[in-house]
Amino acid sequence: MSLTQRLAEFAVDLRASPLPDDVRRAAERAVLDWLGSAIRGGEAFPARTALAVARQAMAGQQATVLATGERLSALGAAFANGAASHVLELDDLHQPSTFHPAAPIIPAALAAAERVDASGQVFLRAAVAGYEVGIRLAEAVNPSHYRYWHPTATCGVFGATAAAGTVLGLSCQGLVDALGSAGTMASGLWQFLDDGAMSKPLHAGKAAHDGLLAAELARAGLTGARTILEGRRGFFAATASEVDLSRITDGLGNRFKILENGYKRHACCGHTHTAIDAALQLRERIAGRVIRQVEVGTYQVALDITDNPAPETEHAAKFSMQHAVAVALFDGAAGLEQFRPARLADPELAALRARVVVRAVPEFNAAYPQAWPAHVRVRLAGGATLEETVTVPRGMPGNPMSDEELREKFLGMVTPVLGSERAALLAQAVARLGDGLPVRELLRVCWSG
Missing domain, CATH: 3.30.1330.120 (2-methylcitrate dehydratase PrpD)
Structure with missing residues (x-):
């Protein structure tokens, strides 16, 4: 069985299984924190630019742009929300993999969930599936991959695909095909650091977009490379000089990587x-x-x-x-x-x-x-x-933010955009996702009052 198939089987199984309580709570924390970055991040020039282009190229009425409340195609919303959520440098961080999982993964899952009217439970399971796939791949290829490649983009597209494919109910083979297509779109280079260019939020937005696109293509019958990860011309061979395959499979389904997630207090790298x-x-x-x-x-x-x-x-x-x-x-x-x-x-x-x-x-x-x-x-x-x-900054495992601290961070980010009352209602709605609150209802709280 290929590694791609192992990951696909895990995601398909997770869709039908209740999350452990601690994993569900961790997923709700991740969604809350990401919403803060996505809503507030829309004010930044790179996010506004991404949205302007999405309006022209990805118009539609399928999914919501969190920073403005307008609707685009699901692909357009995933792109705009992904870019906005990464631009302020306040989105989450999994330190051992040097990977920001929320920015590529959650917008793909959210856009898919809104489009098909998924429950909050399915949405959270999809997010967890995406975190597992993205983080485990990033752990496997780093640190050698990190020399040139930005894992939030390159590994993020695999996580976004797993999340979107889980929401869309892809079969195991369908998700294998989707991951194969994702791998051929995986990209994101560090060169922008040399001149302070605005590429980094594009990495997250494009990974979210491409992950959802890969899932939709597989749903429509497009096949993808079945050994996209370990094949002789696949992702590992192309982007890393050293790969630890055990990082992908050890504890898969038993030890959830989202429990190792961290949250940022400072608005920088x-x-x-x-x-x-x-x-x-x-x-x-x-x-x-x-x-x-x-x-x-x-x-x-x-x-x-x-x-x-x-x-x-x-x-x-x-x-x-x-x-x-x-x-x-x-x-x-x-x-x-x-x-x-x-x-x-x-x-x-x-x-x-x-x-x-x-x-x-x-x-x-x-x-x-x-x-x-x-x-x-x-x-x-x-x-x-x-x-x-x-050794351990505030917000990371070993020195974590409390639920109340994370909520205060969220309110500080969102209140200037939505107002204090709606920001508080949105935080309450996130806490109801695990009880089955529909994703569309979450978004109505955000922009319909």
Whole structure:
């Protein structure tokens, strides 16, 4: 039996089986957090651009765009919602696989579920199936895959396909075909980091779109490569120099990866979060004293992605370790406002950012990707030195957000768009998905009152 077939059988079986209570709750948390990013993210220019194109190219009345309430084709809604949910850098994160699962997976499942009027139970099971497929593939191909490829895009399309195919009720062979088509569309390169381009939210939107497209094509009878993963010209051979196949099958159906999911407090790349948390702890001890230099030690992959001492755009700032640590020390926060152009241009902040130096630490390299540690040392005028090490940032397993903290994050994201009353009602509706609340009813709460 091929690995593709193993994953397809798992997803088909999951559709007909009640989720364990802890897995259901984890899925509801994931949906709540994703909705916050998708609704608020619609205000950002890349998301607005994606939506404008979707209106022209993917018109229809099948599914809802969360940021505006308008309706497009299911493919258009998946694309627009996926892009919007990834643009603010506040969507979820599975650290061991270096993968943001919600942004490609949930919009594909949601658009399919709205189109066919699926129950909340089926929607949640589909999301869990997508998380399992996407995360397990990302764990298998990383870290070598991560050198050039963005797993949220490349592995995300497989997760999105599994989720959409589960909602649409594909047979095992149908889902194998869908995954085969997904693999031939898997793409997403890191080159955008070199000039701060806006490609990253496109990765999530396109993965969501392509995952749903692959499922719809299989539903219509299009066949796909049946060994798309392990075939001699398949996904593994093309995108990773080392692959751990055991990561795909070990515990499949018994140990659910969604239980390892984490949630972000800071509106920037997850590789900066341990350093930000360390800087926030140090800020309390600095007490207004003059900072001469800030040294950040972390793992090399974090620097490959975020070593940018002079970011010129909002998006580039979200991938600048120097800026993230500087705003944490200067503002005591690393939220949405800390990455706006006005903060980038602030001369005092720019002066502090210029005093942040970064380096790789060998023992931190060895710890990655199971841990994402950072050490921050602050040298003060007068010679005093303060330092702090953080291994697990707030929001990740081992240092998780409570349900109430996650709800407060959601309300803070959504209230400016929907208002406080509707935001609270939407949070309540998410908690009813596991009891069978129809997905269309969830969306009516969001935009019909």
